Amino acid sequence: xxxxxxxxxxxxxxxxxxxxxxxxxxxxxxxxxxxxxxxxxxxxxxxxxxxxxxxxxxxxxxxxxxxxxxxxxxxxxxxxxxxxxxxxxxxxxxxxxxxxxxxxxxxxxxxxxxxxxxxxxxxxxxxxxxxxxxxxxxxxxxxxxxxxxxxxxxxxxxxxxxxxxxxxxxxxxxxxxxxxxxxxxxxxxxxxxxxxxxxxxxxxxxxxxxxxxxxxxxxxxxxxxxxxxxxxx
Numbered sequence: 119x120x121x122x123x124x125x126x127x128x129x130x131x132x133x134x135x136x137x138x139x140x141x142x143x144x145x146x147x148x149x150x151x152x153x154x155x156x157x158x159x160x161x162x163x164x165x166x167x168x169x170x171x172x173x174x175x176x177x178x179x180x181x182x183x184x185x186x187x188x189x190x191x192x193x194x195x196x197x198x199x200x201x202x203x204x205x206x207x208x209x210x211x212x213x214x215x216x217x218x219x220x221x222x223x224x225x226x227x228x229x230x231x232x233x234x235x236x237x238x239x240x241x242x243x244x245x246x247x248x249x250x251x252x253x254x255x256x257x258x259x260x261x262x263x264x265x266x267x268x269x270x271x272x273x274x275x276x277x278x279x280x281x282x283x284x285x286x287x288x289x290x291x292x293x294x295x296x297x298x299x300x301x302x303x304x305x306x307x308x309x310x311x312x313x314x315x316x317x318x319x320x321x322x323x324x325x326x327x328x329x330x331x332x333x334x335x336x337x338x339x340x341x342x343x344x345x346x347x348x349x350x351x
Contacts (some may be wrong), residue, residue: 170343181317184254187263192315196290198339199274199318201249202230202297203309212309216243216319216340217297225304235340237321243340245291247319252289253278254325255316264316271308273300284330310343 178194180186186195204215215228221305235243253261256269256278270276273288288300300307324338337345 158244169346180334181337182330183315183320183339184251184260184262184264186315187336195315195318195337197343198341198345199315199320199338200310200340201233201315204313210310212313213349216311219309223300226301227307228299228301230297230299232297235319237319237324237338238344239321239324239338241321241323243319244294245297246294246322248297248317249286249289249291250322250325251316251318251320253286255321256286260330262316264314267314267316269312271301271303271305271311273302287349290295 146322149330178191180191181194181198183195186192200216202215202217202221205211206213214233216235217232219228219230221228221310230245230248232243232245232247237243252272254260255264256275258265258279265279268275269279272286274283274286275288277283278286288302290300292298292300305311308337319340321338325333329335
């Protein structure tokens with residue numbers, strides 16, 4: 119079971135009781151009605167360049183974040199992609215990743231303000247980058263392990279999954295850099311769900327230009343490492 123899934127299940131339980139070479143390219147949850155905490159500060163500055171070699175027990179089943187449900191794929195996807203929010207180090211605290219956020223309407227409406235960021239090809243990260251990925255996860259043909267985490271939690275997701283709608287009513291780009299997500303009911307674990315790689319920022323133009331099989335082996339992300347070479351077997 120993957121690290122993020124274990125963390126998510128741990129949080130839920132607590133509430134219930136109460137070879138690859140990668141080239142470096144360098145770069146507490148809020149209560150209802152609250153705002154996101156500041157990202158954790160670091161005494162060390164990131165250094166551009168370098169490489170990371172991962173010696174894995176098996177080759178990657180998937181490098182597409184929508185499909186990466188196994189431990190091996192998760193570890194790789196976390197190096198390639200970023201999410202709206204993330205975990206603070208090894209803790210269970212949620213902090214902003216690519217967006218700051220506020221929560222309103224009794225815990226049902228989440229508004230994310232996307233930071234200035236770019237994909238490796240230079241395309242900007244926008245609200246649509248996340249909407250595209252959410253819709254991919256909800257697409258039955260994708261068979262994503264992330265679907266059950268947001269369907270039917272996000273408003274309009276059930277209709278989209280059933281083929282009764284061409285878009286998800288609970289996912290709105292208020293402007294290029296503002297994403298609004300509306301839930302059917304408040305969820306104490308929703309931010310933890312968003313920290314999972316399923317809900318990473320993807321480049322809509324890149325997704326539209328390539329078949330799923332290509333995206334699954336040629337990631338285009340915003341993460342600290344770019345895939346330089348992959349030698350399966």
